[in-house]
Amino acid sequence: MLNIFQINTEMQFQQKCLETFRYQYENVEVYHKFVDYLNIDPSTIQEINKIPFLPIEMFKNHQILDQNFRTDLYFQSSGTTQKNLSKHWIADENLYQHSILKGFRQFIGNPEDYIFLGLLPSYLEKQHSSLIYMVDFLMKKSGKPENGYFLYNHAELQELLNKLSAENRKVILFGVSFALLDFLDSSSVESQTLQFSENLTIIETGGMKGRKEEMTKDELLKILQNGFGTDRIYSEYSMTELLSQAYSLGDNMYESPNWMRILVRNTEDPFSYVEDGRTGAINIIDLANIHSCSFIATQDLGKILVDSEISHDAETDSVFLKKKFQVLGRIDHSDIRGCSLLVS
Helix, strand or coil, X not given: CCCHHHCCCHHHHHHHHHHHHHHHHHHEHHHHHHXXXXXXXXXXXXXXXXXXXXXXXXXXXXCCCECCCCCCCEEECCCCCCCCCCEEECCCHHHHHHHHHHHHHHHCCCHHHCEEEEECHHHHCCCXXXXXXXXXXXXXXXXXXXXXXXXXXXXXXXXXXXXXXXXXXXXXXXXXXXHHXXXXXXXHHHCCCCCXXXXXXXXXXXXXXXXXXXXXXXXHHHHHHHHHCCCCEEEEXXXXXXXXXXXXXXXXXXXXXXXXXXXXXXXXXCCCECCCCCCEXXXXXXXXXXXXXXXXXXEEEEEECCCCEEEEECCCCEXXXXXXXXXXXXXXXXXXXXXXXXXX
């Protein structure tokens, strides 16, 4: 059986998707019932765009879990209330760790090369956050004594950033959008000139949570670039219901690792897909979700870029669809969730 982290051709990805679909139909009760409810015969599914995608809302009221596993570990969404939050039960913790590490190395680099700081107050204040788990894991891999989290102690954070900048240390600051803006707006920061080095990378994780006036992603990135004095303003796209992350290294263009893919469905017809370059609702394939559901219909809006690259290996004459995408906000009337990104 092919390891998902070894996928490097389109044929391998397609085959693994179909294999995963059949496995989850047989072993994930909620997904089995969902497919049956749609009156779909699994044996007729031969293409990934025919696979049924489970509505993400199902994680709020059902345990989406492989029947062959029992677990006490779960991640919970960061909603503004404690009622009816999504739960993602994790059968294989190591699989999540592998996904974090492989994806980070593919797009950012080796964690051992960085000091990790977290400005994630809304997540630190709640339990069972997949984002905090991810940053904790990267901090452990880094092993730097300076690693740490900050709630609202902006002056302390600024002092540390200035110190590390002067020492020419490589730093990654993970921050939820509203907290990054709060930091730049704080009196302690405004009263001083920021002198951060090019070794500082900001990774914003989205989310205003009603704490700031909504703005486009381009506006947000511009403010962060000016405030921190660096073009290295990256973005991370994931959610409680996933075990993989897509990254944007600028210009609001995301890329996903080889075991994760975005499809964009028609908002009027959930069983059809729009052309590249057109806006629709995001479906996510995350093959790391082998023990829950790898095929999730989100309430996020997005589009696949028409000028996306297609990877071609001349030596093996194999291709892989490496398509970039944008996240453009939320579908009207859907619940606002902590992981959703700003309108762009």
